[in-house]
Amino acid sequence: MLVVEIAVAASLVVVLWRLFRGPTAWDRLLAYNAVSNRGILLLALVGIAEGRTVLLDVALVYGMLSFLGVVIVSQFLERGVRRS
Amino acid sequence: MILNGAAHALAAAGAVFVIIGTIGILRFRDVYSRLQASGVSDNAGLGLILIALVVFAGWQASDWRLLLLLLLLLVTNPIATHSIAKSAFTSRHPGTEDRS
Numbered sequence: 752m753l754v755v756e757i758a759v760a761a762s763l764v765v766v767l768w769r770l771f772r773g774p775t776a777w778d779r780l781l782a783y784n785a786v787s788n789r790g791i792l793l794l795a796l797v798g799i800a801e802g803r804t805v806l807l808d809v810a811l812v813y814g815m816l817s818f819l820g821v822v823i824v825s826q827f828l829e830r831g832v833r834r835s
Numbered sequence: 836m837i838l839n840g841a842a843h844a845l846a847a848a849g850a851v852f853v854i855i856g857t858i859g860i861l862r863f864r865d866v867y868s869r870l871q872a873s874g875v876s877d878n879a880g881l882g883l884i885l886i887a888l889v890v891f892a893g894w895q896a897s898d899w900r901l902l903l904l905l906l907l908l909l910v911t912n913p914i915a916t917h918s919i920a921k922s923a924f925t926s927r928h929p930g931t932e933d934r935s
Contacts, residue, residue, distance in 0.1 A: 752843070752846060752891070754847075754850070755846045755847065755849070755850045755884065758850040758853065758854060759850065759853055759884075762853050762854055762856075762857040765857050765861065766857055766860055766861075768861070769860050769861060769869075775866060775923075777866045777919055777922065777923040778866055778869065780919050781860070781866070781869055781870055781873055781919055782860065784873070784912075784915050784916070784919070785856070785857075785860055785873050785877060788877050788881060788908070788912065789853070791881075791904070791908065792853070792880075792881055792884055792885075795884075795885060795888060795901065795904060796884070796888065799888045799891065799892045799901075804900070807900040807901065807904065808900065810904055811900065811903065811904055811907065814904065814907050814908060814911065815907065815911075818911040818912075818914070818915055821915040821918065821919070822914065822915060822918050825915075825918040825919045825921075825922040826918070826922065828922045828926065829921065829922035829925055829926060
């Protein structure tokens with residue numbers, strides 16, 4: 752399990768490179784989605800491995816909030832600023 | 836013992852999927868190809884590792900929270916991927932042409 756934690760943490764750090772570099776805004780949004788997925792996975796892994804099940808609740812709330820953020824930002828990129 | 840081995844095998848398979856998705860996000864040329872790599876392999880990796888954690892920890896440790904997390908991710912992750920792809924497509928973001 753420790754090997755899996757290290758692999759997921761390393762892939763989180765590697766995906767951050769796409770988040771900083773990404774040519775378009777959609778690349779950054781996709782990288783943010785991937786980073787938050789790996790963060791949720793890391794929270795669940797650490798929470799089970801160390802017996803701190805509070806971290807599972809944190810992972811649930813973080814999943815809902817990151818989903819909302821991704822959908823809202825992609826809708827904003829699609830429609831643009833609406834002038835009233 | 837058998838359950839422990841099965842949990843470790845599932846977690847190793849999930850880690851392989853996550854690493855493949857990371858390589859895909861880094862190396863592909865286009866937003867749509869990166870979306871395909873990230874969406875498909877992240878779903879597989881997340882599902883496999885969370886099922887491995889359910890098998891590893893048993894029912895008492897996490898009382899349905901892991902399965903709830905798995906259900907939430909399996910519902911919301913395709914919606915997020917589809918939303919990003921629709922946003923890039925309707926904004927007429929050009930993909931790279933096939934050079935075959």
